[in-house]
Amino acid sequence: MQTTPLPAPVRPDPVRDRWTGPMRLALAEAALAPATGDVPVGAVVLGPDGTVVGRGRNEREAVGDPTAHAEVIAIREAARAVGEWRLSGCTLVVTLEPCTMCAGAVVLSRLDRVVYGAVDEKAGAAGSLWDVVRDRRLNHRPEVVPGVLAEECGAALTAFFDTHRAEPG
Numbered sequence: 001m002q003t004t005p006l007p008a009p010v011r012p013d014p015v016r017d018r019w020t021g022p023m024r025l026a027l028a029e030a031a032l033a034p035a036t037g038d039v040p041v042g043a044v045v046l047g048p049d050g051t052v053v054g055r056g057r058n059e060r061e062a063v064g065d066p067t068a069h070a071e072v073i074a075i076r077e078a079a080r081a082v083g084e085w086r087l088s089g090c091t092l093v094v095t096l097e098p099c100t101m102c103a104g105a106v107v108l109s110r111l112d113r114v115v116y117g118a119v120d121e122k123a124g125a126a127g128s129l130w131d132v133v134r135d136r137r138l139n140h141r142p143e144v145v146p147g148v149l150a151e152e153c154g155a156a157l158t159a160f161f162d163t164h165r166a167e168p169g
Contacts, residue, residue, distance in 0.1 A: 019115045019148045022046055022093040026117070027149065029057040029070065030095045030156055036062035040156045041096045043070040045078035045111070048089030054078030070094060071102035075109050086110045095153040097124035097146070103132035106142060113143035117153025 022044055029042025038058040045054035056073030060066060071094050079085050092098075092106055093115045103125035106114050114126055114133060125132040126144050134141045 016145065016148050019093060019145060022052075022091075023095070023115065023117055023149045023153070025052065025055075026070075026093050026095050027152060027156065029055055030153075033057040033059070033070075034160055038062055040160050041070040041094065043074040043092060043094040045074045045087065046091045046093065047078075047082070053081040053090065067101065069099070069102050070096075071098055072105055075105050075111075079109065088112065091115060093148075096120050096157065097126050097128055098133070099123045100125040100130060100132055103130070106133055107138055107140050110140055111142050113145060115145040115148055117148055117150050118157060119146065119150070 025044045026042040029044065030040040031042070033040045033042065036059065038061045040058070042057045043055070044052050047053040054074040054077035056070040056075075056077060058070050059068040059073060062068070071092060074092065075087065078087055078090060082090070087109045090111050091113045092111050095117045097116045097118065097120040098106060098114060099120065100123070116126060119128045121128055123129060127134070127146055133144055
């Protein structure tokens with residue numbers, strides 16, 4: 001009888017593990033996006049005390065706006081809630097690595113950190129394809145925490161695109 005070895009246990013990572021709860025909130029936002037034909041990306045902005053001050057999900061198809069990415073929507077909502085554009089002390093938690101536009105919004109809004117789930121190998125700008133958020137030439141460089149619930153975040157995207165490709169038309 002042949003046996004398959006058990007996978008190595010996942011080592012706890014206190015930095016990543018700290019963000020699993022907020023990432024689940026971002027995943028809940030992402031789950032709402034496909035109802036409007038949008039890619040399931042969700043985001044939340046946490047205030048300095050850890051409370052949610054902004055939420056967003058992709059709405060490009062829903063509103064016909066190419067800038068309606070989850071991160072931009074969540075950042076705009078957070079700025080309204082905080083009462084200013086500077087989001088110092090705040091954290092963006094998003095299910096997919098930000099693109100260049102969203103990475104620019106992270107830098108310009110002065111967020112302290114960006115936490116993301118799945119890596120975006122085609123358009124990621126927080127460490128994979130580009131690293132806009134930590135570019136030394138910019139005046140603000142937030143902390144980056146990658147890979148939080150990466151498998152769950154990636155699975156939501158894979159399921160969406162598998163279904164989307166299977167649909168006729």
